[in-house]
Amino acid sequence: MSLENRISEIIVSRLNVKPEEVTESANLKDDLGADSLDMVDLMMDLEDTFDLKISDEEGNTLQTVGSVVSFLKTKGIEA
């Protein structure tokens, strides 16, 4: 499964949204309805799934689905 699809799956299950809503430019808070607890939950899920640490500063920069994908790629995660 591609990295994009894995991330999309996590977001769909955590935020209770439809897969087609999870576009690259979708904003996690404004478009997908995440509140601050959802964001923390999501970050922790990404940490568990991809076995890495996301600092609070890094977490704050992850506003859109696309930014999550490119952040994980900079961490060397491809799929």
Added chain:
Amino acid sequence: MNLNATAVVTGAARGIGLEIAKKLISVGWTVAALDMLEDDLATAAEALGEMYKPYTVNITDSVQLKEVASAVAKELPVVKGIVNNAGITRDTLMMRMSEDQWNLVIDVNLTGAWKVTQAFMRSLIRAREGSIVSISSVVGLVGAAGQTNYAASKAGLIGMSKSLNRELAGRGITVNVVAPGFIETEMTENLPEEVRKDYLSRIPAARLGLPVEIAESVAFLMSPSAKYITGIVLPVDGGLTT
């Protein structure tokens, strides 16, 4: 009735914690009973059956707690309740209190509750419902000579719960504190006769409370009837603090 939901209860091998476990089971909860006392856990498990699941763990040990949290997630219904009940005392006048006595009581009663809550809370957040109840003490409200460590830990639980309430109330999760007065348990059994008399003279109800009376309050705060009650401290003390 089976709620198909798990309540994590610490210090559930005996005393008030065991009574809480019994009561919660009687209203349909599965109980993950966390305690250090392996033998007492086994005895309770034999008596209470299927719905009482013992886990031997020291709640000050983050590594052990993580293991228990993943075991509970695998083995039991989804966690929707947390009861921070495990507690200890190391009484002595402040002038004589060692740093170890201070640290141990804070570590178990306050930091332990924080660790347990943190280890299990994600499951409540995801379920978007649940309740967290911490067992404080009237001593956390009014203080007691010889208990600076214990009172600080019990007052700390109140601040922790009130803050956590502000984080979680929007998710349908209630966070409350029960503050028992003097209850008939091993903790109070060994009191010197004159201390006991002095206590009794200060309790309007003129008797010590029973563990089951604490358990009833906890079960109520965790029931659908109490969905709109959150962030409170409920004294169950025969009128002692009022």
